[in-house]
Amino acid sequence: EADIYQTPRYLVIGTGKKITLECSQTMGHDKMYWYQQDPGMELHLIHYSYGVNSTEKGDLSSESTVSRIRTEHFPLTLESARPSHTSQYLCASTIPDSFGEKLFFGSGTQLSVL
Amino acid sequence: KQEVTQIPAALSVPEGENLVLNCSFTDSAIYNLQWFRQDPGKGLTSLLLIQSSQREQTSGRLNASLDKSSGRSTLYIAASQPGDSATYLCAVYYGGSQGNLIFGKGTKLSVKP
Numbered sequence: 701e702a703d704i705y706q707t708p709r710y711l712v713i714g715t716g717k718k719i720t721l722e723c724s725q726t727m728g729h730d731k732m733y734w735y736q737q738d739p740g741m742e743l744h745l746i747h748y749s750y751g752v753n754s755t756e757k758g759d760l761s762s763e764s765t766v767s768r769i770r771t772e773h774f775p776l777t778l779e780s781a782r783p784s785h786t787s788q789y790l791c792a793s794t795i796p797d798s799f800g801e802k803l804f805f806g807s808g809t810q811l812s813v814l
Numbered sequence: 815k816q817e818v819t820q821i822p823a824a825l826s827v828p829e830g831e832n833l834v835l836n837c838s839f840t841d842s843a844i845y846n847l848q849w850f851r852q853d854p855g856k857g858l859t860s861l862l863l864i865q866s867s868q869r870e871q872t873s874g875r876l877n878a879s880l881d882k883s884s885g886r887s888t889l890y891i892a893a894s895q896p897g898d899s900a901t902y903l904c905a906v907y908y909g910g911s912q913g914n915l916i917f918g919k920g921t922k923l924s925v926k927p
């Protein structure tokens with residue numbers, strides 16, 4: 701099993717603020733991901749990383765950035781938050797399984813931008 | 815375009831019933847398929863992972879089947895319990911980059927006592 705920690709759990713901020721959503725894991729997993737999920741909708745990949753100093757953009761990456769300076773830490777930054785960023789943000793990592801790579805998720809950060 | 819569809823969007827059953835959740839995908843050239851459970855306001859919990867070469871996987875009261883040729887997977891839940899109430903999502907992986915992991919919108923299951 702993987703333990704993935706996301707902070708904060710809930711965040712309410714005003715438009716234009718810079719915010720960083722934290723994600724950390726203590727299992728030494730190389731592969732980590734950020735997903736965005738609106739209620740009742742599918743998950744969309746924002747960014748992913750295959751290891752230290754490796755970051756790639758997903759479908760919805762244009763308004764956010766990530767860094768991977770340490771294996772265990774994968775923060776997501778919004779430079780200027782907008783109401784359209786209101787959503788749930790989920791961090792995940794993968795571990796090899798007998799049948800492929802299994803995704804493990806953190807509990808998420810629910811972001812509201814006023 | 816690769817799409818994953820889950821029907822119905824919501825399902826309500828009495829406790830004790832056996833039930834089937836459906837997942838269909840437009841491109842049958844999958845690498846693997848994963849079923850997840852999501853509780854309200856929480857992240858996803860992996861339930862079962864099926865490789866493209868497999869027909870089914872079982873874990874406790876859960877059984878997932880895969881029919882690549884018809885582009886379908888089903889999640890069978892035996893003897894449902896109120897604690898099974900959650901949203902169930904399937905995700906299809908086509909290999910290569912992580913961007914090739916496509917999620918469905920999920921089926922919201924409610925098991926009434």
